[in-house]
Amino acid sequence: MxxxxxxxxxxxxxxxxxxxxxxxxxxxxxxxxxxxxxxxxxxxxxxxxxxxxxxxxxxxxxxxxxxxxxxxxxxxxxxxxxxxxxxxxNIPIHLPKKAAETSTADSKDARVQEGPAKPEPDKNSTKNKHFVREMEYLLLEEFNNVPGYMKGRMTYDQINAVIKELNATVKAKYKILNQPMKSMSNPIRNQYHAFKEQETKETKGQYFFVEADIKDFTHLKVDKKFHVILNILRHCHRLREVRGSHLVRYVLL
Structure with missing residues (x-):
């Protein structure tokens, strides 16, 4: 040891x-x-x-x-x-926008170009103030909830691009309808009367368009693909149809 x-x-x-x-x-x-x-x-x-x-x-x-x-x-x-x-x-390209005031700015531009104008009665001034309603863009969640058989190969951006064109159509149409008769040219006056003939009791106070408006104010093709998109917009409660006198009116909701 x-x-x-x-x-x-x-x-x-x-x-x-x-x-x-x-x-x-x-x-x-x-x-x-x-x-x-x-x-x-x-x-x-x-x-x-x-x-x-x-x-x-x-x-x-x-x-x-x-x-x-x-x-x-x-x-x-x-x-x-x-x-x-x-x-x-990843902000979507298309977002819902507030309704834009159309006639007030246009009337101001017209007064600047034409020079000083005579004062008009109160009734006419109230008619010039008009807000054109726009269709709200689809949300991605709404698009995903559309049945596959209904949308087929249609994409989210394609549908919202058509909504943008439809809003432009309605804006152009109701700009004419709210324009004073005295300032209209003959072709515009003819359009005005044609628009008035399209109106019914069901469309009173509503904003709508017909296929002829699409052809007049946009470059969209009114074909099978276009009608598929209209079906999707009806399904998503963006518009409804009012039929009568051999005409289909697409009313904004």
Whole structure:
């Protein structure tokens, strides 16, 4: 056995002897009346320390719960931020717009070109102020909910491009209908009367167009594909049909 082994054994024996001595001392203290109060005081302090440790443990558990809540909140904020950036980078080409005022600006331009005009009665001025309603563009969710057999190979952008042309048609048509008769040329006056003949009791106060308007005001082809889009727009509650006198009127909803 080496000297190092003997030294380790000696240290272990000395530690055990010291532990036995301390145990004997503590045992003797219990039988010593003068040290009883000291032991009681030590016991109370140990109990106080134990209570403090319990409080610390409860606070640690509470802080862990709050930390988890903060982490969940942070993850939610990051997710919302990523969603917002995705939406910002993928804004649809077509978005719903508010109805535009058409005749007020046009009347101002006409007065600038023609020079000072005579004041008109209040009735005429109220007629010139007219808002043309526009069809709202389809949302992607609406397009996805259209049955596959109905839309076929039609794309979301194609349908909204047609809606843009239909809005331009309605705007052009009702610009003529709201134009003063005195300022109309003969061709425009003929169009005006033709538009008035298309109106019925069901279309009173509504905005509508017919296939002839599409041909007059846009470059769209009124073909099978166009009628497929009209069916989709009816399905999505963008327009309805009013038939009569061998004419189909497409009324904006």
């Amino acid at each position: 080496t000297s190092m082994d003997l030294q380790d054994v000696s240290v272990q024996l000395n530690n055990k002897i010291s532990s036995i001595k301390r145990s004997m001392q503590l045992k003797n203290m219990c039988s010593d009346p003068s040290l009883t109060k000291v032991l009681q005081k030590i016991g109370l302090e140990l109990s106080s320390i134990r209570d403090t440790l319990d409080i610390f443990q409860m606070q640690i558990l509470q802080q862990r719960t709050e930390l988890k809540s903060l982490q969940d909140l942070r993850n939610a904020v990051l997710k919302n931020s990523q969603t917002a950036h995705h939406l910002l980078e």
